[in-house]
Amino acid sequence: xxxxxxxxxxxxxxxxxxRRDPTVVLMGEDIAGGQGGTSGVEDAWGGVxxxxxxxxxxxxxxxxxxxxxxEAAYIGAAAGAxxxxxxxxxxxxxxxxxxxxxxQVLNQAAKFRYMFGGKARTPMVIRAMxxxxxxxxxxxxxxxxxxFTHIPGLKVVIPSSPYEAKGLLIEAIRDDDPVxxxxxxxxxxxxxxxxxxxxTIPFGEANITRExxxxxxxxxxxxxxxxxxxxxxxxxQGITCTVIDPRTTSPLDExxxxxxxxxxxxxxxxxxxxxxxxxxxDISALVAEQAFHTLKxxxxxxxxxxxxxxxxxxxxxxxxxxxxxxxxAVKSVMSQTTREVA
Amino acid sequence: xxxxxxxxxxxxxGLAMTEGKLASxxxxxxxxxxxxxxxxxxxxSKITSGYESPAAGTLRKQIGQAGETLPVGALIGVLADAxxxxxxxxxxxxxxQAEQAPQEGADxxxxxxxxxxxxxxxxxxxxxxxxxxxxxxxxLLIHGFxxxxxxxxxxxxxxxxxxxxxxxxxxxxxxxxKSVQDGSLTALAASVAELLKTLDIPKAHIVGHxxxxxxxxxxxxxxxxxxASLTLIAPAGVGKTVNADFLSGFAEADRNRAMQTExxxxxxxxxxxxxxxxxxxMRARRLDGAxxxxxxxxxxxxxxxKQKDALLPVLENAKVPVQVxxxxxxxxxSVEAASSLPDxxxxxxxxxxxxxxxxxxxxxxxxxxESFLEKAEA
Numbered sequence: 024x025x026x027x028x029x030x031x032x033x034x035x036x037x038x039x040x041x042r043r044d045p046t047v048v049l050m051g052e053d054i055a056g057g058q059g060g061t062s063g064v065e066d067a068w069g070g071v072x073x074x075x076x077x078x079x080x081x082x083x084x085x086x087x088x089x090x091x092x093x094e095a096a097y098i099g100a101a102a103g104a105x106x107x108x109x110x111x112x113x114x115x116x117x118x119x120x121x122x123x124x125x126x127q128v129l130n131q132a133a134k135f136r137y138m139f140g141g142k143a144r145t146p147m148v149i150r151a152m153x154x155x156x157x158x159x160x161x162x163x164x165x166x167x168x169x170x171f172t173h174i175p176g177l178k179v180v181i182p183s184s185p186y187e188a189k190g191l192l193i194e195a196i197r198d199d200d201p202v203x204x205x206x207x208x209x210x211x212x213x214x215x216x217x218x219x220x221x222x223t224i225p226f227g228e229a230n231i232t233r234e235x236x237x238x239x240x241x242x243x244x245x246x247x248x249x250x251x252x253x254x255x256x257x258x259x260q261g262i263t264c265t266v267i268d269p270r271t272t273s274p275l276d277e278x279x280x281x282x283x284x285x286x287x288x289x290x291x292x293x294x295x296x297x298x299x300x301x302x303x304x305d306i307s308a309l310v311a312e313q314a315f316h317t318l319k320x321x322x323x324x325x326x327x328x329x330x331x332x333x334x335x336x337x338x339x340x341x342x343x344x345x346x347x348x349x350x351x352a353v354k355s356v357m358s359q360t361t362r363e364v365a
Numbered sequence: 366x367x368x369x370x371x372x373x374x375x376x377x378x379g380l381a382m383t384e385g386k387l388a389s390x391x392x393x394x395x396x397x398x399x400x401x402x403x404x405x406x407x408x409x410s411k412i413t414s415g416y417e418s419p420a421a422g423t424l425r426k427q428i429g430q431a432g433e434t435l436p437v438g439a440l441i442g443v444l445a446d447a448x449x450x451x452x453x454x455x456x457x458x459x460x461x462q463a464e465q466a467p468q469e470g471a472d473x474x475x476x477x478x479x480x481x482x483x484x485x486x487x488x489x490x491x492x493x494x495x496x497x498x499x500x501x502x503x504x505l506l507i508h509g510f511x512x513x514x515x516x517x518x519x520x521x522x523x524x525x526x527x528x529x530x531x532x533x534x535x536x537x538x539x540x541x542x543k544s545v546q547d548g549s550l551t552a553l554a555a556s557v558a559e560l561l562k563t564l565d566i567p568k569a570h571i572v573g574h575x576x577x578x579x580x581x582x583x584x585x586x587x588x589x590x591x592x593a594s595l596t597l598i599a600p601a602g603v604g605k606t607v608n609a610d611f612l613s614g615f616a617e618a619d620r621n622r623a624m625q626t627e628x629x630x631x632x633x634x635x636x637x638x639x640x641x642x643x644x645x646x647m648r649a650r651r652l653d654g655a656x657x658x659x660x661x662x663x664x665x666x667x668x669x670x671k672q673k674d675a676l677l678p679v680l681e682n683a684k685v686p687v688q689v690x691x692x693x694x695x696x697x698x699s700v701e702a703a704s705s706l707p708d709x710x711x712x713x714x715x716x717x718x719x720x721x722x723x724x725x726x727x728x729x730x731x732x733x734x735e736s737f738l739e740k741a742e743a
Contacts (some may be wrong), residue, residue, distance in 0.1 A: 024540060117374040131460070190651060228620050234640055258432060 028219040029210045033074050033150075034186035036192040037112065041082050044110060047196060048086045050097050051114030051150075055079040055089045071116055072152060072211065075077060094124035098149065102132040102201070105147035118151035118205060121170070132201040133176030150190075152208040153181075153250060154245060154295060155343055159208070161331035162348040166296035168243070171203045172305070178202045178226055179273040183247035185215050190224035191270060198224065207245040227274035227357045231283070235263030235317075238337045238353050239283040241306055242266060242293040246344060253349035260358060264291055266297045271301055281314050288319035289356045293344050298326040320356045325349050370445040370457040370708025371420055375429070376520050378409050384436045385409045392667035397423045399410045401728065404668040405429075405441070406636075413639045414516065417728055423447045427444070433708045481514065481540070482531075488558045493533040493560070497525025499527070502742060503566050503592050505559060506532040509601075509661055510574025511615050513539030513649055516574060519727035524734060534562060537658025539649050543736050545726040548661035550602065550674050554583035561591055570738050572596040574723060575698065576666070578603075581690075582676040585683060595687045596734055599695050599720050601666070602676030609670040611697050616659035621647055633694045633719040673687075686741045690730055692718030711737070 027035065041047045054070040069076025079087040090097035094115065101113040115121065121128065128149070135143040155164040168252035171179045178200055188206070195202040232247060233254045242250035247268040254264040265283045269276055284290050290310050292303035303324040310322060325344045333339050375385050388406040392398055401531055403415040404424065423446040429441035440461055443454055481494040494514050508516040514532035524530045534541040536556050537548075546552040549560060558581060561569060570593045578600020583591045601607070611630050618624040621643050628638045628646065632684030666673055680687060688711040691700045697720040706712055713733060718725045 030433075151594075218648070218652060220543075221653040223653075224651060225619055231640060263432070 024218050026214045027185050027189075028214050029182075029185045029206070030072065030074050030212070032189040032217050033192055034069075034078070035217070035219075036189045036196070036221075037075065037078060038081065040193055040196045041078065041086065043127065043221070044196075045333045047084075047107055047109065047110045047112065048104070049075060049078060049082075049112050049114070049219050050088045050101055051075075052090055052092055052097075052116055053177060054114050055084070055087050062131055062311075069217065070114060072114075072206075072208075073170050074150075074206075074211075075114070083217075094106040094120050095127060099127040099131065101143060101147050101149070102127055102135075104133055105132070105201070106143055107146045110146045110148075112148045112150060112196060115149050115151035117159075117355065118153045118167050119143055119162050119165050122165060123150070128171075128177070128201070128203075129174055133174050136200065137176060144197075145201050148195045148202045148204050150192075150204045150206065153331040154207040154209060155203045155327075155339055156209045156245075158270070158334060158336060158339065160334040163201065164332035166205075166294075167245075168205055168272055169205070169301045169305075172275075172302065173300075176201065177273060178271060180204045180226065180271050182206070182270070183230075183244055183268045184244075185213060185217050185327045187230070187268075187270065189217055190222050191226075193221055194223040194226060205244070213248075219238040224270065226271045227276050228269055228270065229276035229279040230268045231265060231279065232268055233264055233266040235265045235287065237262050237287055238289040238291060238356060239265060239267065239287045240278070240291045240293060240349065240353070241280055242268060242349075243272065243302055244294070246295055247342065248291040249346045250349055252346040253353065256346070256350055257353055264353060264355060269302075272305075275305075275309075277309055277313075280309065284310050285315050285317045288317055289351065289358065289360075290318070290322045291325060291352050292322070293325040293349055295327060295344055297328050298324070320360045323352045323356050325352050341346050368456055370425065370443050370449060371422065371446055372461050373404065373416070373419070373442040375435045375437050375439045375441055376407060376609055377522060378407070378412060378414060382409050382437060382518075384434055386434045386442055386727030387431060388413060389431045390413075390427055390442075391465055392424045394427055395447075397421075397424045397526075398444070408639065409641075412642050412724075413637065414519065414724070414727075417445065420444060425449070425451075427459065428458065432569075437621075441600060442499060448520070472659055483540075484560070484563060486556065486563045488542075488544065489536050489556055489559070490542040491533050491536070493531060493564075494521065495529065495531055496521055497528055497530045499529070499578060501528030501738065502568060502570055502571060503529040503531060504570045504738065505557070505561065505566075506530065507571065507573040507577030507580050508532070508535060508538070510662065511538070511646075511650075512574070513643065515539075516721070517723070520572075520723050520734075523727075523731040524738075528738070531564065531566075532724075535580070537655065537662065543652070543658050545658045545661050548658070548663075548665035548668060550579045551587065552665075553580045553662075553693040554587055556586050557581075557590060558583055567591070568593050569577050570596070570741065572598070572734065573600060574577065574598040575720065576601045578664070579666070582679045583674070584686070586679045589684065589716060594683055594685050594738065595683065596690070596737065597687065598690045598723055598730070599692065599698050599700075601672060601698060602674045603680070603689075603706070604698055605672055605675075606670050606699065607667055607672055608697045609667065612663050612667060616656055616663065618647075618650070622697075624650070630696045631720045632725055633692065633717050634725060637721075637724065638711065663735040677705060680710060683709075685709070686737065688713065688733070688737050690722045690733075691715070692720060692722050692725065694718060695720045
């Protein structure tokens with residue numbers, strides 16, 4: 024066990040799975056990095072994220088494939104390779120680029136198992152960066168997990184820390200269905216203790232990171248850290264919160280959310296994706312439908328406005344959810360309590 | 366009774382603990398208590414445990430507030446006789462906090478420096494926690510099935526005042542390597558003997574819990590020269606049966622909720638099993654090979670609800686002092702087995718205690734082990 028960054032945790036998961044299983048291959052733009060470049064150094068870069076650094080050197084050009092700038096070609100190739108026996112991990116770089124290859128995911132990879140009567144497996148992983156807060160502007164800052172969550176046949180994973188990232192990525196690689204694995208680009212340098220050994224975290228089990236009596240906060244990805252920070256501050260003011268990290272939006276651990284709301288009677292959902300038809304809507308609907316009788320106050324969503332992500336630093340800050348906004352939302356539902364529940 | 370005020374400070378449960386949360390006070394200011402009464406609940410990253418009163422007296426002041434997180438050693442309250450004046454209590458607090466202030470940083474640094482280390486023992490790589498030193502013979506603590514060295518978090522430090530105390534993760538467990546050979550008690554005992562050799566310890570007091578008790582008995586049978594005394598806590602190898610549902614449920618649980626249900630079977634007071642303890646156990650269980658190791662051990666040591674090893678003869682022929690602790694509410698290895706123990710074995714049975722007496726009755730068990738070790742060496 025040692026401290027590892029989010030980036031190192033993902034690199035280690037890829038490396039250990041490639042050592043364990045020769046059918047695991049990587050594909051993506053610049054993932055070998057510097058190969059054939061002017062520096063003369065192979066594997067200088069490890070992709071624009073620096074996540075695959077060192078893998079080309081260890082596993083060679085047959086298993087670490089630099090692809091042309093054609094998402095439709097290599098995401099499609101990954102789906103085909105998965106259906107015919109490999110376990111590809113394709114790096115889409117920015118999740119915003121899904122626009123160029125959505126058919127390969129939406130109509131092909133996600134549908135193979137169903138359309139072939141359960142006889143086809145598609146064990147592929149698409150890794151991509153998501154999220155605002157990096158001044159990457161409107162075309163490189165989106166949080167598109169609701170888009171994938173909407174598609175039956177896909178599994179959608181959004182890790183909230185280095186420990187979570189390693190265990191969930193190994194689970195994703197071993198899974199026999201297409202998995203969308205989304206990494207928040209602001210989190211790559213965050214560090215925590217991560218075991219050196221391989222381990223898996225199952226999909227569809229939420230992680231409870233704080234336990235409290237007053238409010239349940241469900242937060243996704245990077246928002247989990249903000250929710251924990253808000254919960255720590257609120258505890259000093261006498262308000263205790265349960266914080267839930269769903270880990271995967273598909274499958275979604277509905278039971279844990281419903282159980283916690285039944286205990287606290289209040290729900291806040293923190294989601295940095297655009298506010299219409301996002302996870303905050305989905306989880307709010309779940310609770311309104313199945314746990315309305317346990318609610319003491321209206322549900323509140325902490326979400327950005329329905330606009331493209333602004334490039335300007337002050338505007339982007341205003342756009343994003345934050346610990347302060349979560350804290351204010353919790354206080355607001357505490358003051359809005361409309362009824363006592365028996 | 367206490368004329369001079371007594372400082373109640375944040376306790377240290379286990380070497381890794383640097384701070385704890387005062388979950389709640391169970392005693393109000395002005396209330397009289399006996400020694401050993403529970404004063405407060407303390408929550409750490411791994412366990413929630415009662416804070417027992419170090420003496421009889423009256424709780425005069427609560428300094429830590431419920432919900433507050435404080436470093437180990439920080440003043441949380443003051444105990445004194447009812448007739449000690451409020452002014453004296455205040456003076457005591459001022460003086461204590463003045464003396465305490467500069468040491469905090471140093472304590473934290475030493476706690477970090479002395480975390481568990483990886484030790485290569487033959488083919489095994491074992492996670493080993495050392496503490497203490499002194500003239501007494503060393504103590505080796507062997508945890509049970511599916512456990513790890515943190516099962517001794519309330520035991521190791523208290524025993525380490527006069528001697529070296531070592532806990533470790535058995536092969537297949539915790540942060541140790543996952544191969545367990547054939548998974549038998551004999552193979553595990555051989556790994557323990559190897560560990561003692563590697564640590565340059567010719568002879569030690571052995572304390573074994575549950576499966577670790579069976580390992581300890583196997584060690585006494587195979588290499589008696591290494592064993593100075595034997596303390597067995599709810600040991601395997603003595604009775605005939607085991608809770609087979611627990612063995613498989615505990616090994617296979619793949620969700621925290623399922624694990625919580627299994628862990629609650631271990632104790633009489635279910636409140637001892639907090640979310641963080643469940644999470645720590647699940648983190649170990651998720652490692653590749655961890656479940657396979659437990660399956661191998663289960664197959665080697667048990668035939669459904671029957672124990673394969675009958676080690677009572679080892680106890681009957683033991684040439685070293687032996688004591689046994691057992692909780693009367695043990696739902697894993699029934700306390701009935703204690704009735705067949707030979708007369709020379711000192712037996713301590715506890716009502717309202719489950720399979721973890723070393724955690725559920727930590728203070729009493731620690732005191733009895735301490736005096737047992739001293740007597741064994743005298």
